[in-house]
Amino acid sequence: MSSNRPRIGVPVDCKLIGTDPSHVVGEKYLAAVAHAADSIPLVLPARAAGAELASLETQISADDQLADLDGLFLTGSPSNMEPWRYGSDAPGVGPFDPQRDANNLALLGAAMARDMPVFTVCRGFQELNVACGGTLYTAVQDVPGLSDHRDDHDAPRESRYAPVHPVALTEGGWMANLLGTREITVNSLHGQGIDRLGDTLVAEARAPDGLVEAVRHRDLTFVAGVQWHPEWRYDDNPVSKALFHAFGDAARAYRHRRLTG
Numbered sequence: 001m002s003s004n005r006p007r008i009g010v011p012v013d014c015k016l017i018g019t020d021p022s023h024v025v026g027e028k029y030l031a032a033v034a035h036a037a038d039s040i041p042l043v044l045p046a047r048a049a050g051a052e053l054a055s056l057e058t059q060i061s062a063d064d065q066l067a068d069l070d071g072l073f074l075t076g077s078p079s080n081m082e083p084w085r086y087g088s089d090a091p092g093v094g095p096f097d098p099q100r101d102a103n104n105l106a107l108l109g110a111a112m113a114r115d116m117p118v119f120t121v122c123r124g125f126q127e128l129n130v131a132c133g134g135t136l137y138t139a140v141q142d143v144p145g146l147s148d149h150r151d152d153h154d155a156p157r158e159s160r161y162a163p164v165h166p167v168a169l170t171e172g173g174w175m176a177n178l179l180g181t182r183e184i185t186v187n188s189l190h191g192q193g194i195d196r197l198g199d200t201l202v203a204e205a206r207a208p209d210g211l212v213e214a215v216r217h218r219d220l221t222f223v224a225g226v227q228w229h230p231e232w233r234y235d236d237n238p239v240s241k242a243l244f245h246a247f248g249d250a251a252r253a254y255r256h257r258r259l260t261g
């Protein structure tokens with residue numbers, strides 16, 4: 001008998017493994033969705049054309065990919081969105097992943113249209129903001145008044161993902177109520193960040209320099225995102241466990257509605 005756990009779509013990064021164009025997802029993301037959200041992660045291939053992939057977008061729509069799912073989880077990635085995606089003519093900072101941009105923006109639009117639970121992390125958080133009409137700083141550290149939010153890429157992973165700065169949770173907000181506190185400390189591994197907040201998003205947390213670090217959708221049931229990495233050592237972090245648990249609960253409720261009509 002198959003599990004009744006919610007099925008969560010996890011779209012990929014498109015990158016070379018050696019010389020081979022590949023579709024990949026970081027293992028820590030799958031672990032957090034499976035164990036902390038008590039769900040079944042299903043990796044979703046990018047549908048946009050790649051070096052060795054003719055576009056799948058005609059035979060597999062975003063709605064097709066979401067049809068039998070109960071939630072959508074967007075991971076982080078070292079790649080950056082192409083600035084034209086948010087109306088900028090800046091050259092931006094690579095590496096880029098245009099297949100991911102096209103795929104994830106389409107999936108976000110389709111998921112929000114059906115009020116499907118969505119949880120997004122880092123690059124995925126930035127994609128959510130763009131999907132909701134917002135824009136990004138292409139290099140936060142170059143913006144006067146903002147801090148450097150990047151990690152030291154040469155440092156060991158344990159220190160790269162260690163908590164480094166506080167974030168203030170919006171008073172009376174969804175996240176502050178969920179976590180029962182007004183301040184948490186988070187890790188920080190990003191060079192881009194939210195410039196203009198998407199029209200339908202509410203800021204749920206901000207860094208000391210004012211940068212938005214968490215959002216939720218104003219009108220939808222569970223569409224949220226964080227700029228930090230709650231998937232990292234989620235089992236040792238009560239905040240991470242609470243966030244993934246809330247996402248899993250929302251996906252369970254969606255699955256019940258989807259399967260019982």
Ligand SMILES: N[C@@H](CCC(=O)NCCCC(=O)O)C(=O)O
Pocket residue numbers: 026075076077078079080121122123124189190191192193229
């Ligand atoms: N490239 C964007 C987003 C940063 C991000 O997602 N970093 C995590 C990469 C590694 C991982 O998946 O844990 C930016 O720099 O803002």
